[in-house]
Every structure is written in C-alpha cells, then in structure tokens.
Amino acid sequence: xxxxxxxxxxxxxxxxxxxxxxxxxxxxxxxxxxxxxxxxxxxxxxxxxxxxxxxxxxxxxxxxxxxxxxxxxxxxxxxxxxxxxxxxxxxxxxxxxxxxxxxxxxxxxxxxxxxxxxxxxxxxxxxxxxxxxxxxxxxxxxxxxxxxxxxxxxxxxxxxxxxxxxxxxxxxxxxxxxxxxxxxxxxxxxxxxxxxxxxxxxxxxxxxxx
Ligand SMILES: [Zn+2]
Numbered sequence: 001x002x003x004x005x006x007x008x009x010x011x012x013x014x015x016x017x018x019x020x021x022x023x024x025x026x027x028x029x030x031x032x033x034x035x036x037x038x039x040x041x042x043x044x045x046x047x048x049x050x051x052x053x054x055x056x057x058x059x060x061x062x063x064x065x066x067x068x069x070x071x072x073x074x075x076x077x078x079x080x081x082x083x084x085x086x087x088x089x090x091x092x093x094x095x096x097x098x099x100x101x102x103x104x105x106x107x108x109x110x111x112x113x114x115x116x117x118x119x120x121x122x123x124x125x126x127x128x129x130x131x132x133x134x135x136x137x138x139x140x141x142x143x144x145x146x147x148x149x150x151x152x153x154x155x156x157x158x159x160x161x162x163x164x165x166x167x168x169x170x171x172x173x174x175x176x177x178x179x180x181x182x183x184x185x186x187x188x189x190x191x192x193x194x195x196x197x198x199x200x201x202x203x204x205x206x207x208x209x210x
Contacts, residue, residue, distance in 0.1 A: 002015040002016055003015065003016075005022075006045060007020065007045060007046050007047045007052055007056075008044050008046055008056055008061040008062055009046060009047070009052045009055055009056040009059070009061050010047060012047055016037055017175075019047060019048045019049075019179070019182065019183060019186065020045045020047060020048065021033065021035070021046050021048045021053070021080070022035075022039075022043040022044070022045055023043060023044050023046065023062050024039045024041040024042070024043050024044075025041065025042075025044075025062070025068060026041075029066070029068045029069045030068070030069050030071075031057070031062055031063070031068055031069070031071055031076075033079070033080050033083060035080075035083055035084070035087060044061075044062040044063055046062070048080075048186055048187065049186040049187065050077055050186070050187060053073065053077050053080065053187075054073045054074070054077060057071055057073045057076060077187060080187060081187040081188065084180050084183050084184050084187065085148070087180055088177060088180040088181065088184070089149075089153075089157040091173055091176055091177050091180065092154075092158060092177065093157055093158060093159070094173060095168060095169075095174070095177070096158045096159070096160075098173075100168065100169040101158070101166060101168055101169065102167045102169075103154075103158070103160060103163045103165070103166055103167075104163055104165055105130075105133075105134065105164075105165050107167065108138075108142075108165045108166070109134075109137045109138065109141075111142075111167045111169070112137075112138050112141035112142040112167060115141070116169050116170065117138075117141065117142040117167045117170070118143070118168055118169065118170040118174045118175075118178075119142055119143045119144075119145055119168050119177075119178060120134065120138055120142050120143070120165060120166070120167045120168070121145050121147040121149070121154075121165070121166045121167075121181075122134060122144060122145065122146055122147060122164065122165060123151040123153070123154055123163070123165070124146065124147060124148055124149060124150055125150045126151065126164035126165070130164060131146075142167065145178070145181055147166075147181065148184055148188070151164045154166055
C-alpha cells in the first residue's frame with residue numbers, strides 16, 4: 001500500500017503515486033529532492049506542481065523547526081523537472097529492454113488493437129496530421145499522450161532510430177511512466193518543450209487496471 005502523504009503547504013492529502021514529492025534535509029541544511037522516496041532521513045512532502053513547490057520553498061514550510069539553506073525556487077523546480085525527465089527516459093529504456101514497448105505507428109496500432117497497449121506516447125515534433133491520424137486509429141483502444149520528447153529524444157533514450165510513436169504495454173512500469181508524464185506537465189509553466197499532457201486520462205487509467 002502506498003501511504004497517504006500531506007502537502008506541507010496546501011495540506012492536501014495524496015499518495016506518492018498520485019503526485020506527491022518527498023524532500024529531505026541534508027546535515028548542512030540543504031533541501032534535496034528524494035525522487036524515489038528512498039533516502040533514510042526524515043522527509044517532508046509537497047504536491048508535484050509549481051505552486052506548491054514555489055510557495056512551499058519561499059515560505060520555508062519544509063522542516064520548519066530546523067535551519068535550512070534558502071534555495072532559488074525557480075532553479076529548484078527546473079532541476080526537479082529535469083530529474084523527472086531523466087527518470088522518465090530511464091524507465092522507457094528499461095521497458096525497451098524488457099520488450100514491453102513497441103516503436104512506430106504500425107506496431108503501436110497493432111498492439112493497441114490487440115488490447116495489449118495501455119498508452120501511446122507521441123513525440124512533440126510529430127506533425128499535427130500524424131498526431132490526428134494516430135488519435136483516430138487508436139480511438140477506443142489506448143490512451144494517446146502528448147509527450148515532451150522529440151523524435152530524437154525517443155531515439156536517444158531508447159537506443160534506436162528516431163521515432164514519433166512509442167506504445168507501452170500494460171504493467172507497473174507503464175503506470176510509473178504515466179505518473180512521471182503527468183508530473184512533468186504539472187511542473188512545466190509552458191516554457192521550453194511541449195509539456196506532456198495526458199489526453200483521455202480516464203482511458204489511460206482504465207487501461208492500467210487490465
Ligand atoms: Zn500542495
């Protein structure tokens with residue numbers, strides 16, 4: 001069971017899986033992200049969105065009774081978004097090694113139609129026409145997710161030639177990948193690359209239950 005956590009700023013309660021980030025305080029007072037929630041030190045939690053992280057750091061709501069080093073909130077949010085992106089790439093690489101991921105339009109549509117795909121990620125630089133075609137072809141079969149990755153990013157992360165379409169089989173790692181995609185969207189303020197956004201999220205979640 002994933003325990004329920006409370007955001008130190010807004011007091012919202014949610015599990016890590018539902019988008020909570022853990023922070024720890026280093027002995028010198030530095031506040032560090034504990035993305036995997038595995039560091040032994042006592043932790044404090046914030047919602048994985050810009051508002052709670054920014055305001056939470058500004059108002060020093062983490063580790064209130066202990067001295068902490070003031071951080072630059074914007075730089076911290078960017079660093080967290082980068083960490084989440086790196087984690088996302090490494091999870092995709094792992095799925096590729098396990099054979100739980102297929103590349104390219106035709107393979108993705110085939111996997112979706114056989115009922116094995118939980119979600120299909122689209123590259124941010126895939127043409128609008130191709131994106132529309134994919135959405136129509138996948139319609140009721142699998143959720144379509146606009147990823148923040150370009151075709152080159154997919155190629156580099158997966159050790160293959162550039163590709164605009166990546167389909168994920170149902171399973172635990174896919175669930176983690178969708179969680180991270182959602183997190184990147186909430187950490188982004190619209191600058192830089194197209195943020196990941198979960199399109200048809202209910203379908204994505206129902207697909208994961210199968
Ligand atoms: Zn919050």
